[in-house]
Amino acid sequence: MNGATTSGELRAHNRVRLLRAVHDSGAVRTRSQLTRDLRLARGTASVLVAGLAEAGLLHEEPAPGHARGRPTQVPGPHPHGPVALAADVREDAWELAACELGGRVTVLDVRPHDGTPQGTLGPLGEAVAAHRRRLGHRVVGVGVALAGPIRHGGLVDIAHLGWRSVDVPALLNLPDGPAAQPGAPAFEPGARPGEPQPGTPVIGNDTVLAALAEARRGHLRDVRVGLHLHVDFDLGGVLVVDGRPVPGASGAGAEFGHMPLSGGDRPCPCGATGCWGMDVGANALLRDVGLAHGGGRGREQAERVLATNGEAVEANARALGRGVAALVNAHDPEVVTLSGHGVELLQRAGQALMAACEPGLMAIRRDRPPRIEGSALGWRGSLLGAMESVFDHFLTPEGLELWRKNHPDQARDTPDRQSVTYSTLARHKPL
Numbered sequence: 001m002n003g004a005t006t007s008g009e010l011r012a013h014n015r016v017r018l019l020r021a022v023h024d025s026g027a028v029r030t031r032s033q034l035t036r037d038l039r040l041a042r043g044t045a046s047v048l049v050a051g052l053a054e055a056g057l058l059h060e061e062p063a064p065g066h067a068r069g070r071p072t073q074v075p076g077p078h079p080h081g082p083v084a085l086a087a088d089v090r091e092d093a094w095e096l097a098a099c100e101l102g103g104r105v106t107v108l109d110v111r112p113h114d115g116t117p118q119g120t121l122g123p124l125g126e127a128v129a130a131h132r133r134r135l136g137h138r139v140v141g142v143g144v145a146l147a148g149p150i151r152h153g154g155l156v157d158i159a160h161l162g163w164r165s166v167d168v169p170a171l172l173n174l175p176d177g178p179a180a181q182p183g184a185p186a187f188e189p190g191a192r193p194g195e196p197q198p199g200t201p202v203i204g205n206d207t208v209l210a211a212l213a214e215a216r217r218g219h220l221r222d223v224r225v226g227l228h229l230h231v232d233f234d235l236g237g238v239l240v241v242d243g244r245p246v247p248g249a250s251g252a253g254a255e256f257g258h259m260p261l262s263g264g265d266r267p268c269p270c271g272a273t274g275c276w277g278m279d280v281g282a283n284a285l286l287r288d289v290g291l292a293h294g295g296g297r298g299r300e301q302a303e304r305v306l307a308t309n310g311e312a313v314e315a316n317a318r319a320l321g322r323g324v325a326a327l328v329n330a331h332d333p334e335v336v337t338l339s340g341h342g343v344e345l346l347q348r349a350g351q352a353l354m355a356a357c358e359p360g361l362m363a364i365r366r367d368r369p370p371r372i373e374g375s376a377l378g379w380r381g382s383l384l385g386a387m388e389s390v391f392d393h394f395l396t397p398e399g400l401e402l403w404r405k406n407h408p409d410q411a412r413d414t415p416d417r418q419s420v421t422y423s424t425l426a427r428h429k430p431l
Helices: 007-024 031-038 042-054 117-138 168-172 206-217 282-288 299-308 310-331 341-360 363-367 378-394 397-406
Strands: 058-062 073-077 083-089 093-100 105-112 139-146 155-158 163-167 202-205 225-231 235-241 335-340 371-374
Touching (some): 007 042, 007 073, 007 397, 042 058, 083 378, 105 378, 117 163, 139 168, 139 206, 139 378, 163 168, 202 206, 202 378, 206 378, 225 310, 225 341, 299 310, 299 341, 310 335, 310 363, 341 371
Parallel strands (some): 083 139, 139 202, 225 335
Antiparallel strands (some): 058 073, 155 163
């Protein structure tokens, strides 16, 4: 802020800083801790919290375990506050969740799909629209993670499903405009933060979004240069610099899996030959044991192979390790994080992975190799990254002003705590 800043602009700036701190900390820090972290006067912090509570953005509760004296308050999501709808679209199913300020996730729906663009995105769009109607003014945006490169904000290619230049926003067919959904703007990647584009979801690559979540809430937090690899049916990877993934000029980066890093020579559905992803992930596991693969088939069979076939798992891990060495040589990361099946490969065949990685490292890298760690977020990273992409646009002076103008006197609904389900995609409880 400069000397010409008005008092109103300063208040708006501090409101955003406080909400951002609550969100990034997982809504677990006390008001006094946040006041100290943000270097605010206690009186200023009290006024800010009171105003944000009145606006339906924050709600305070006593800190857990407080014994005596004046209770220590923890600012967290308001029970009728903003919600980001986030979807993780994988090659065989999708998961939709409501995400509150602070990162609490309520899984709303999990469905398999037929692998076609219409059969995948049409039902997802209908589910999103239904929950937007139910949650009304609370919904501040929709984020969608997809397992393929994204171009120009919404065109996706998913090679293993045969998707080419699929217009995701068009097939989601979400209602747009203030008349259709008052107070529920969404934003397009690359738009000026806080500039609403009603009805337009945030579309992102699953690896890029998983890396974003890892940088906010996982092992890449406060890491200057990191490398994130997401392994599902095949794999993607992205460089993370100062907490932000580097997705490429058109948004279609994060495709390390389509580099010839493992020495293979198999043709890939993407059109290239020898892609690293042909040797890493569920499709490679299935192929190695002679089972049908491709087209989003065989998740359960691949999980059984992961659990029981040490030879196939080690082959997968060795291919992963060889590629990691090449990327470490190229990018010099401090930390390499693995999500999806990468966590299991590291747990079950970490020695094979490291044994394949080390010989490929330059001597200067081998002296001080980066840490290789399983994701702190497990399978939930892409979903959380979709959430973060929505809140990044909402947590701005413009986003909060739009909330203030459109927030009704009484919120219409809230995610039902009883409706939280287990994810059949991830085999993990929601956060």
